[in-house]
Amino acid sequence: xxxxxxxxxxxxxxxxxxxxxxxxxxxxxxxxxxxxxxxxxxxxxxxxxxxxxxxxxxxxxxxxxxxxxxxxxxxxxxxxxxxxxxxxxxxxxxxxxxxxxxxxxxxxxxxxxxxxxxxxxxxxxxxxxxxxxxxxxxxxxxxxxxxxxxxxxxxxxxxxxxxxxxxxxxxxxxxxxxxxxxxxxxxxxxxxxxxxxxxxxxxxxxxxxxxxxxxxxxxxxxxxxxxxxxxxxxxxxxxxxxxxxxxxxxx
Numbered sequence: 050x051x052x053x054x055x056x057x058x059x060x061x062x063x064x065x066x067x068x069x070x071x072x073x074x075x076x077x078x079x080x081x082x083x084x085x086x087x088x089x090x091x092x093x094x095x096x097x098x099x100x101x102x103x104x105x106x107x108x109x110x111x112x113x114x115x116x117x118x119x120x121x122x123x124x125x126x127x128x129x130x131x132x133x134x135x136x137x138x139x140x141x142x143x144x145x146x147x148x149x150x151x152x153x154x155x156x157x158x159x160x161x162x163x164x165x166x167x168x169x170x171x172x173x174x175x176x177x178x179x180x181x182x183x184x185x186x187x188x189x190x191x192x193x194x195x196x197x198x199x200x201x202x203x204x205x206x207x208x209x210x211x212x213x214x215x216x217x218x219x220x221x222x223x224x225x226x227x228x229x230x231x232x233x234x235x236x237x238x239x240x241x242x243x244x245x246x247x248x249x250x251x252x253x254x255x256x257x258x259x260x261x262x263x264x265x266x267x268x269x270x271x272x273x274x275x276x277x278x279x280x281x282x283x284x285x286x287x288x289x290x291x292x293x294x295x296x297x298x299x300x
Contacts, residue, residue, distance in 0.1 A: 099239045104118075105117055109195065111191070113173040118237070121237070126233050128161075130166050134167065162191050166210070168200055229243060
């Protein structure tokens with residue numbers, strides 16, 4: 050190896066180390082912790098218990114029928130939040146929910162729940178027309194609404210949809226909040242939240258690094274982060290499968 054080749058190899062190695070270090074520092078703590086969990090618990094499908102949804106709540110669904118949270122006991126369900134006026138912000142998360150609808154379509158004890166955080170405008174009639182227009186199979190879904198501030202307070206305090214706030218977008222106030230999928234078991238335990246937006250961003254960022262430094266593909270930790278969205282999807286699906294068979298004894 051010539052002196053110039055040696056210097057180039059050393060420079061490239063330093064670049065790889067720098068990018069890996071940036072990845073380690075830049076990855077959000079929740080995603081970092083999640084990826085470590087995947088690595089350390091390859092065969093563990095049982096999601097942790099965050100809390101039990103003790104407090105009941107009454108919603109109206111897309112058919113204007115009353116639905117109580119207690120009605121969902123005995124089913125495994127995933128939920129997410131949305132607003133129709135700002136739906137593009139949540140479309141990626143809904144795409145993951147639709148994957149679940151397809152994968153678990155034969156399970157009668159599985160439900161998909163989408164709750165508006167803007168019930169002032171997202172009425173049952175509007176929700177039904179909107180999602181029918183997008184081709185959703187409404188038999189698999191409950192699109193829920195309720196009284197404004199009371200609903201947002203319940204979502205924040207019990208379903209752990211944090212950082213709910215209003216923001217001026219195109220001259221109009223719109224509700225903004227994190228987009229994730231929450232998983233609830235048959236005993237109304239909130240088990241885990243899955244942030245596909247963060248996982249997707251991680252994969253895109255790492256893909257950009259890989260294009261810059263192809264040698265990063267030899268780094269196992271880097272490649273695991275490149276696959277963050279795929280790994281998160283696999284974890285969610287395996288967690289749901291586990292909950293179908295889990296002992297229903299209340300904890």
